[in-house]
Amino acid sequence: MATITQDIPNIEEIEAAAAKLSPGQREVLIERIREMNGEAVDPDVEAAWDTEIKRRIDEIDNGEVELLDFDEVMDEIREKYGLS
Numbered sequence: 019m020a021t022i023t024q025d026i027p028n029i030e031e032i033e034a035a036a037a038k039l040s041p042g043q044r045e046v047l048i049e050r051i052r053e054m055n056g057e058a059v060d061p062d063v064e065a066a067w068d069t070e071i072k073r074r075i076d077e078i079d080n081g082e083v084e085l086l087d088f089d090e091v092m093d094e095i096r097e098k099y100g101l102s
Contacts, residue, residue, distance in 0.1 A: 027035075036044060049059055077083045096102065 036047060039047065052059065074083075078085065
């Protein structure tokens with residue numbers, strides 16, 4: 019007779035399955051897990067983030083901001099703080 023724990027996939031199996039999902043599917047999964055944890059998604063907060071994301075994309079598209087290369091930024095941080 020199987021026990022309940024034998025029927026539940028381990029975290030690595032869940033993670034591997036989640037990695038196969040599309041970004042949109044992963045977002046739905048994340049929201050559902052948050053709801054299971056009692057972390058309700060606030061529609062006002064989501065709308066505010068959507069507005070902020072659009073504003074930032076518009077700034078990039080209009081050339082109003084300078085994009086920085088990740089590796090260059092990390093090199094500067096390492097040099098400034100003596101990290102190797």
